[in-house]
Amino acid sequence: MSDIFDVIAVSPHPDDAEIGCGGTLTQLAEKYSVGIVDLTNGEPTPFNDDPEIRIKESLEAARILGIKRILLDLPNRELMDSINARIALAKIFRQTKPKIVIGMQGMTPQASPDHYQSQLIFDAATFYSRLSKWEHLFEGLPPWRINHVFYYFTARELNLAPHPLQFIMDITEQFEIKKQSLLAYKSQFKAHPSYNPPIIDWIEGMGRYFGSMIGCKYGEIFYGAKILNFNLFQQFLDRSNNQEGQKE
Numbered sequence: 001m002s003d004i005f006d007v008i009a010v011s012p013h014p015d016d017a018e019i020g021c022g023g024t025l026t027q028l029a030e031k032y033s034v035g036i037v038d039l040t041n042g043e044p045t046p047f048n049d050d051p052e053i054r055i056k057e058s059l060e061a062a063r064i065l066g067i068k069r070i071l072l073d074l075p076n077r078e079l080m081d082s083i084n085a086r087i088a089l090a091k092i093f094r095q096t097k098p099k100i101v102i103g104m105q106g107m108t109p110q111a112s113p114d115h116y117q118s119q120l121i122f123d124a125a126t127f128y129s130r131l132s133k134w135e136h137l138f139e140g141l142p143p144w145r146i147n148h149v150f151y152y153f154t155a156r157e158l159n160l161a162p163h164p165l166q167f168i169m170d171i172t173e174q175f176e177i178k179k180q181s182l183l184a185y186k187s188q189f190k191a192h193p194s195y196n197p198p199i200i201d202w203i204e205g206m207g208r209y210f211g212s213m214i215g216c217k218y219g220e221i222f223y224g225a226k227i228l229n230f231n232l233f234q235q236f237l238d239r240s241n242n243q244e245g246q247k248e
């Protein structure tokens with residue numbers, strides 16, 4: 001019996017989801033069941049000779065975040081949106097029944113083309129997950145409808161703004177854990193300070209930038225796949241009423 005997840009983040013390579021939303025994932029993991037699905041093992045890379053090392057690092061990163069991870073093992077560097085890749089990811093969704101899924105959005109020129117392909121696979125898989133009369137493609141697994149589809153941002157994408165729905169999560173309390181989860185990838189970051197910019201400077205700058213937009217120290221930005229039917233006015237009024245009588 002496989003795990004059931006409340007939240008799944010889909011990562012083209014082990015480390016992308018941590019970069020984009022590691023703070024949010026570990027925050028959610030305090031209350032909910034959270035997983036990362038790695039589409040590929042991310043190897044080969046310039047400074048690592050053994051794919052097993054990257055896998056071990058990714059499991060250590062997941063342990064630090066308090067989440068689980070699944071490796072789909074599609075081909076790194078050759079990741080392409082295809083019917084087989086879509087079905088493979090949709091099958092994970094049908095098995096693990098996430099209520100929220102978060103993928104990487106957008107093109108990343110001069111970084112891996114796998115990133116954008118992962119979005120195409122992700123978008124199709126969220127749709128395939130709910131399609132009826134296709135059980136024969138999914139070993140009899142019934143459809144699973146995912147109503148809440150979001151994207152994370154890693155500061156390599158072209159499309160920062162504007163976007164019909166975007167919000168920032170306050171990850172100030174989780175920032176140190178996020179940093180440690182990334183330092184677990186020694187083969188990618190820690191052993192190679194020649195990487196420019198160093199991973200921690202990059203993560204720190206991105207976190208501070210988004211944090212400053214909502215008046216906190218560190219933040220992570222998310223985009224919605226569609227505009228929501230959500231009564232924000234009601235939320236704001238309820239929150240204001242609850243704050244009445246509190247000290248300034």
Ligand SMILES: [Zn+2]
Binds near residue numbers: 012013
């Ligand atoms: Zn990547």
